[in-house]
Amino acid sequence: PGWAAKTAKERSAVLRRWFELITHNVDDLALILTSEQGKPLAESKGELTLGAAYVEWFAEEARRVYGDVIPTMGNDRRLVVLKQPVGVCVAITPWNFPCxxxxxxxxxxxxxxxxxxxxxxxxTPYSALALAELAHRAGFPPGVVNVITGDARAIGGEMCANPTVRKLSFTGSTEVGRLLMKQVAPTVKKLSLELGGNAPFIVFEDADLDAAADGAMVSKYRNAGQTCVCANRFFVHEKVYDAFAAKLAERVRALKVGPGTEPGVEQGPLIDAQAVAKVEEHIADATALGAKVAAGGKRHALGGTFFEPTVLTGVGPDAKIFREETFGPIAPLFAFSTEAEVIELANRTEYGLASYFYARDLGRVWRVAEALEYGMVGVNTGFITTEAAPFGGVKQSGLGREGSMYGIDEYVEVKYVAFGGLDR
Structure with missing residues (x-):
């Protein structure tokens, strides 16, 4: 009740101070992030810049939680719609973008x-604790922003079962998302899920191939391919297949792999040995079915969980990598002949988070953007995430949207109030 009773202006002011503290401490936060997660410092700073932008955005949106007045048929009634905070919320967050x-x-x-x-x-607990410390310094009252670390199963079970919690937001695998849906069902909580992806990246025959190759590098190899929106399946028109494959492989071979704290490093290690094993499994499966390694393809000479950024050519739809999200630095290239064919291939998945395509024909751009069964579509760009746009997927990639003017709706309840007897 205490925080909910604050005015929108008061909440906005504290959020603004949090944003300023994150921005002021970005170097220290980036070092913490890279040290526990592995991504290069430049990427960590980029993540923190985006993370701070969300805080700045919602500091302003706090002032814009508007209600409505509904017109009535008579003069004796007034119908009003209010938006009120849902209550205690739980945020279960992933390791790949911990800030x-x-x-x-x-x-x-x-x-x-x-x-x-x-x-x-x-x-990645330390990034969360650091952000919470800055929230405390910003002036959030005790109990408003809280962090709990430890056994995920035990903590998650309590969060799902406790009736005090009225909203749960989770980013992670579809498998765990399904489990959380079952666990919150007895208490019927509001639920936001940002789950797995199997993003297509389509290169049509009229595409700017250099721009497409550059976009592929951003989409695929950022965070060593460990992002839910990174391209997982590359569909390249047969007329430009060889040319695009050569351009992409050339760029991939030039990537500098190493510890994230070293200057100039562009790809750090994978998160753990299990992640490396899945990358190796997908490469072995694809090559057994006839694919060729055009770049990379094996563990890096640095050892540990470092892996060479990889390009596979001649991959077919029977490969595991067509069906499963790799979460690693592999770009498998599939050939296609027609627009209808590639749309069917791109949509042949249970997931529907992000998608990308490169084309110049305006009619095709509209047709394909509307036909792709994904919550987000990048046209002639490999980077789509911004605080101003709604982030989320369809099908088994999740429920709800984060960021943008729509993001705050996930944390409010709509209340209808009818005033009668006003003509007396």
Whole structure:
């Protein structure tokens, strides 16, 4: 009740101070992030810049949680719609973006007047604790922003079962998302899920191939391919297949792999040995079915969980990598002949988070953008995430949207109030 009773201006002011503290401490936060997660420092700073942008955005959106007045048929009634904070919220966040995934969930909840308990990934707790410390310094009252670390199963079970929690937001695998849906069912909580992806990246015959190759590098190899929106399947028109493959392989071979804290490094290690094993499994499966390694293809000479950024050519739809999200630095190239064929291939998945395509024909751009069964479509760009746009998927990639003017709706309840007897 205390935080919910604050005015929108008061909530906005504290969020603004949090944004300023994150921005001021970006170098220290980036070092913490890279040290526990592995991505290069430049990428960590980029994540923190985006994460801070979510806080800044929702500091302004706090002032724009508008209601409605509904016209009536008589003069004796007035119908009003209010938006009120849902209550205690839980944010279960992943290891691949341990800062921006927190701010993308916490900032709208706080702006709406909710309190939040953050459960960070076991692999990346320090980034969450650092952000919470800055939230405390910004002036959030005790109990408004909270972090709990430890056993994910036990903590998650309590969060799902506890009736005090009225909203759960989760970013992670579809498998765990399904489990959480079952666990929150007895208490019927509001639920936001940002789950797995199997993003297509389509290169049509009229595409700018250099631009497409550059976009592929951004989409695929950022965070060593460990992003839910990264391209997982590359569909290249048969007329430009060889040319695009050569351009992409050339760029991939030039990537500098190493510890994220070293200057100039563009790809760090994978998160753990299990991630490396899945990358190796997908490469072995594809090559057994006839694919060729055009770049990379094996563990890096640095050892540990470093892996060579990889390009595979001649991949077919029977390969595991067509069906499964790799979460690693592999670009498998599939050939196609027609627009109808590639749309069917791109949509042949249970997932529907992000998608990308490169083309110049305006009619094709509209047709394909509308035909792709995905919550987000990047046209002639490999980077689509921004605080101003709604982030989320369809099908088994999740429920709800984060960021943008729509993001705060996930943390409010709509209440209808009817005033009668006004003509007396």
């Amino acid at each position: 921006s995934m927190i701010t993308r969930k916490v900032a709208p909840a706080i702006a709406a007047g909710c309190t939040v308990v953050i459960k960070p990934a076991e692999a």
